[in-house]
Amino acid sequence: MKIALCLLSYRPDQPSGIDRSVGALVEGLRALGHTPLVLAAGPPGDREPGLIRLKSVVLPHPATNADVLSALADPRPVVEEVGGILAEHQVDAACWGDTLWGLGYLAPAPDGVTTALMVHKIRPSGEDRWRRALAAADVVCPASDYLADGGAEAGLDTSRWTTVPNALHTLIPPTSAERREHLRGTGPVRIVSRADPAKGLAELMEALPDTWTRPVEVVLAEAGFELQPGGQQRTLAACRRVEAARPGLVRILPPLGWNEVPGFFAGGAATVISTRVPETFCFTAAEALSVGTPVVGFDLGNVPRLAGPAGRTVPLDAGPGALWELLANLLADPDGYRRAATAAPGRIDRFTPEKSARALLDALGL
Structure with missing residues (x-):
């Protein structure tokens, strides 16, 4: 055909x-x-x-x-x-x-x-x-x-x-249980997103607690379209200001190809979906789950349905600061983290x- x-x-x-x-x-x-x-x-x-x-x-x-x-x-x-x-x-x-x-x-x-x-x-x-x-x-x-x-x-x-x-374009083996436990203890938080204001990345980065010590690596990419003229540039600028204020802790990374994203997530302790409007699918959540990386986000749209027991959510009105608190609690809970990471790959079989x-x-x- x-x-x-x-x-x-x-x-x-x-x-x-x-x-x-x-x-x-x-x-x-x-x-x-x-x-x-x-x-x-x-x-x-x-x-x-x-x-x-x-x-x-x-x-x-x-x-x-x-x-x-x-x-x-x-x-x-x-x-x-x-x-x-x-x-x-x-x-x-x-x-x-x-x-x-x-x-x-x-x-x-x-x-x-x-x-x-x-x-x-x-x-x-x-x-x-x-x-x-x-x-x-x-x-x-x-x-x-x-x-x-x-x-x-x-x-x-x-x-x-x-x-x-x-x-998903690319499926690779999930991170091993031994490697996953090491990431839970010291691995970076890894985020991949389009630099759209609705994705909430600027607000998320600005809410990063002063006490946060774990590396945060954010891949931000500009698309060939945008809903708000100049919105992508404003988001990038806001995130880079946080990078400059927290050197060595926050890194804003260049775009990845579609096939590179799962491998990037495989080396992360968890990811955060900070979108403030309902995601109707959410590729980055699915790609993180595919390699056993738990997902933290707001309780709206398809993300809670997609992640199920492999995710943790808070109400939208709790604000981006609550996402960091939720993430810290997940990473500090060995048993809960292990259950989430184990459940994650099965969420994307379809x-x-x-x-x-x-x-x-x-x-x-x-």
């Missing part, structure tokens, strides 16, 4: 859950013997097999929703180009990676091409583009059971919904590229 996936922002190794979701589907489809294509905004330059950069949509870096809407003010060029590409390559199905950034609301597929709308966020029921995207797709594929439940709770017709779970791709094909009836 030939399966096209459309996401304007797509770039290999971009620190974005939606991009990573598409990348894992590409990997899984290839592993199952199918041919994936990815349609993304121009300009051309990447040499990724199957990646097609559109000539009709060119976005600034980083781009905002307003930039996309401006580029699509006259949708006819992109509708014609995408439709032509799908026809030329004789694709069997097209997956719109998002309502706006994935062109789901335009649904530019020729007749006879089965379509899926990938859902990474439940949007307000009155949003016109969201309603158009839902109506146009043959099937709707939320990226987690949390999102599927959210659709039902929002009163949406979910009869055509099938979860196609996000998947999230392989092949299983995700198989779920997509089943949803599409292929």
Whole structure:
């Protein structure tokens, strides 16, 4: 089968859950013997097999929703180009990676091409583009059971919904029990995040207790898009101020490739998910769990469901300082830590590229 996936922002190794979701589907489809294509905004330059950069949509870096809407003010060029590409390559199905950034609301597929709308966020029921995207797709594929439940709770017709779970690109053996106990005692806290204000990293780092002595290593990466203009730079600046104030204790590290993240987490005592809005999947939590690294975060979104007994959570209104206290308590509890680390790898058994791709094909009836 030939399966096209459309996401304007797509770039290999971009620190974005939606991009990573598409990348894992590409990997899984290839592993199952199918041919994936990815349609993304121009300009051309990447040499990724199957990646097609559109000539009709060119976005600034980083781009905002307003930039996309401006580029699509006259949708006819992109509708014609995408439709032509799908026809030329004789694709069997097209997956719109998002309502706006994935062109789901335009649904530019020729007749006879089965379509899926990938859902990474439940949007307000009155949003016109969201309603158009839902109506146009043959099937709707939320990226987690949390999102599927959210659709039902929002009163949406979910009869055509099938979860196609996000998947991890790389799975490596979990850290050994002996090494894990050593990390509990002296290992660094390791965090990986996009430098988005909503991720709460600036507030988390600013709340680092004066009494904290364990190393904190934070990988912060800028994406090719942002919701708040300049928000990524402000987050980076705030975290670097803490690094400068706590030399040798806090390190702000450069971005990692998708395949490098699990290995980084394998050498950490624990990770912290400080996002102040609900995570609808949370790749970094899943990657930490995959190598036996416990997760600490707020009690909202998919993180508590994903981590289960391998995580510890506090209410959002407890604030970022409570996350450090919770983390300190976990690291000081040998038995509780061991139980969390032992339970962690089993939490992500479903999230392989092949299983995700198989779920997509089943949803599409292929």
